[in-house]
Amino acid sequence: MTSAPEHSVIPEPAAPAANPFPAWFQAEQAAALADYEATPAPTRRDESWRFASLKALDLSAFVPAPPVASEGRLITASTGLGGDAAARLVFGNDTLLHRDAPALPPGVLVKPLAEAARENEALVREFFMAQPVELGSHKYAQLHRARLGGAGVLVHVPKNVEVALPIELFHWVEGENSSVFPHTLIVLGENAKVTVVDHFRSADGARAFACGINDFHLARGAQLTYVAVQDWSRDTLAFHLNSTVVGRDAQATALLMNFGGGHVRGESLSRLVEPGARSVMLSLNPLDGTRHLDQRTLQDHVATDTFSDLLYRNSLDDRSQVIFAGLIRPGVGAARTDGYQKMENLMLSEDAVAHAMPGLEILTDDVRCTHGATSGGVSADELFYMQARGIPENQGRRLIVAGFFRSLLDRIENDSLREKLGALVASRLEVIR
């Protein structure tokens, strides 16, 4: 039976980078490591790994990340979407390099998790990795917990506080085969509002291993906009596991953009636990080369009167591959669920491969759920229309791809954020032939 390599434990970092967490947290880490080792690696028979390339999950070459060599350069290069930020934290190889918080309203916490585990123990105990990882990567989530070092962040926005400017977090990895374990924990009180942007970057283009987790918790009426700009090197192996719990009348909007990474496994779970909860799940992925993106999602409608809307778009050039497996699951009694799920693949080359598994599991009758999946090349009619206006075929194709992604950004409600993202996407699409 084909399965992922069984025991490839990333060793604990050697001193002097001693574990920064308090004892209670370290005890949990030890338990997580034992669980990681006890949990079998994924196999072909696991539905949550269907079509996945398991041999890519070989972790044996990866090593603990050494201290970064180019600290100053990384701090300088940590410009985000452009414009001011409410707070900025820069991590290099899981060590905090820089923090500033010029525009953070009082009461808002943006701090390393290790600090939070000591100073805000109750918060961390309640919310840190509180949701089970049920989309297949439990084993790797345990590895993350066990090896979590300095690159965890807690963002806590208390009740009725709005953070106007985005909070931007930068995670750099440097050195051949370095391993990093970024974590973003966002806890929003009632009616709190914030935008958080994670930037995942490679300092030197070397192969690396990243195993990142996000936990988002939205209390009643809270509003979160989260953006991940994933820019790891083109042969990095990365896990990005997101879980979002949305309370009454709260809204979470998450946009995941994968520009880098060689083999990326993404899991996104949105759990709508109270009436009126809304979750918008977006992903934008221009793929080329031999890059491989494997995304699994769950829209878990627990309460009545909840709404979720997923739109994932990929363009696939060269020999790139994508797997999407999504599930909308209105549970027993989740009446008046409104669930949408759409994934679209724009196929740009002869050798690109797309796997789509859009799923529904409906356990109650009073729902409106639809899903759709399309895969196809650039429309010949659209291309002809472009050419009839004098635009050469290659450029026409590039415009169509850009339009395909741009219209996805229309789902971002914040105008200034949408414009910045549009500019970012446009600049990144120059690479598409």
Add this chain to the structure above:
Amino acid sequence: MSLSIQNLTASIGDQPILKGLNLEIPKGEVHAIMGKNGSGKSTLAKVMAGHPDYTVTGGDVLLDGESLFTLEEPDQRARAGLFLAFQYPMEIPGVTIANFIRAAVQARLPEGEELEATDYYANLYAKMDALKIARTFTSRSVNEGFSGGEKKRCEILQMAMLEPKYCVLDETDSGLDIDALKIVSEGVNAMRSPDRGFLVITHYQRLLDYIVPDKVHVMVDGRIVMTGDKDLALELEAKGYDWVTEDQLATA
């Protein structure tokens, strides 16, 4: 100087559609082609523009003396000065009108020359105003969610911005109410000039009340069977296309 269609034959798959079509549109003139559905009018427009579904099996089309068919790609023919206003303009999600037209204008500039953004927008806005297109349309995706009239006005806007030598308007009146028809016609009339030729393809005479043609041609089964002045359109309207067919049979 003219757009000269010479004994043109073309087919889709094994099905011949154009069967030896001859037509000469001198610069400065507006010609109309009328004909029943299925007579090959739209095929003529698409064949000239270079639509990949059609195969040219014989004849030629000369644009100011140069063969269009030496230019293989549709965009090359467009840049040579041929503009086709589509009967069914495509919707292109996510590509704004401003960016789209800009890319088309840029494609006409010499290598290395960049379009001046201020001039471009000034020109664009002026032409949008003339066509009564709200300026907010610049940031909307091309044709996406447009009404029939909005789509056709957007076609004329592109024509105005690209300043072609020859314009082929394919059923531009279809799906237009009277107000939209007037706006579109005014837009076309404003572009009439001694340096430009027009071929207006239509099913109904109504459009020709607003865009008055110099010549009217009647197309039947892939050929021009009759040519006259603008009064021919009125006669057709009164007597119907069967009259032409019978007439042709009688003289054949």
Add this chain to the structure above:
Amino acid sequence: MSAPVEETEKPNIDIDRSVGDFRYDVDYAYDAGVGLTEATIDYICDVKQDPEWVREFRKDGYRKFLEKPMPTHWASHDLDNIVFENIRYYLSQGVTPSRTWDDVPEEMKQTFERLGIPEQERKFLAGVEAQFDSEAAYSNIKAAVGEQGVIFVGSTEGLHKHPEIFRKWFGKVIPSSDNKFSALNSAVFSGGSFIYVPPGVKVKHPLQAYFRINAQNFGQFERTLIIADEGSEVMYMEGCTAPKFETATLHSAVVELVALKGAKIQYVTVQNWSPNVFNLVTKRGLAHEDAEIKWIDCNIGSRLTMKYPGVIMKGRRARGEVISIALASDGQHQDTGAKMIHAADDTTSNVVSKSISIGTGIATYRGLVDIPPHRKGCKNNTECDALLINSHSRTDTYPAIVTRGNQNACQHEASVSKVNAEQIFYMQQRGLSEGEAMSLAVNGFVNDLVREFPMEYSVELKRLIDLEMEGSVG
């Protein structure tokens, strides 16, 4: 002859299957006993006088059956409730079917008369095969159709009398190792149809098979192979029923279709199994150049149905289609779908699936669309719509679509909804009862698909849906 044994317990809502819910006590001449061993297979081979290659084929299937795990890592765990050692694998009165109804043993003849088979045969069929437990009791083809060279016999007769055509395709579309149940069928198959349509022959009227389970604790394993030679056309219809038993009954067929260049095969199924039947069927067709294979499938009844008709489009411009209606009532699970493999350029496939879940019924759609490397011009369109009738009804959709390259197009859409309350109110205001209104709404939901069935079946279908909907409200 014995009198029919009427079921004593008449459940209040289960009028729907009353048509098939009766049985006769039959003294079987041949009985392989209970449970499955190599000896069971030898017994079947001896009774059927199988040639040696068939005996080997069966034993190979048996080994694969033992090796293969239950597919419960993705399928229902209800499969674990099948007790293979409690099942009777072969029961018959003899291996040679009669050519006239007069020669059919009395209790079997009465069974099929109650099911209306001889009447349908007279009215609109080109040929009929009527299987009673393991073997066909009756098999006949209209003289005019036979004279065109069309072969329509049971699988046993097919392999004995036409080995040159039979062996060429048998087990080639669905290898024994395809899944645990195709392996089981390969080990113990009996009955089913063998059809060959010569080049250019268009069979005007449908050929029909009727599969009847009469015995308790029984497993029916028919095996059907249809070969439509170049440019020919044929429609095959199958119906199935069983009486309602307390114990589980297993039906596990394998159906292989081969449409050679330019041929057309339509395969129509209306199953109306009783709720104790595990219906685990493997159906697949191989479509050569310009050929068309269309599965039209209606699944009503059974305890658990698992059936994913497939088409392998092997030749250019081949077409595959699955039209499917599934109705899952209380306690039932309809796990159905489609498999489309685009193995050649310019091939097109279409899947339309509609399901209705009533009470605690579960309807599941599973699909696979695969466009292998370096194909171009392939198109798939899939639509799945599910209707939920009660608050605890359930529906699942699990498609998998694999697209390669930039010159193909796949499109999948699915929706789930409940019956529109306003629509029901409107109909009630016009004087219809809630149940009648619900029936009408459900019939409306599947109406466009019902029209794909031959007329005689679509009328029957509507009636079955009406009956199934009775008692579903409230």
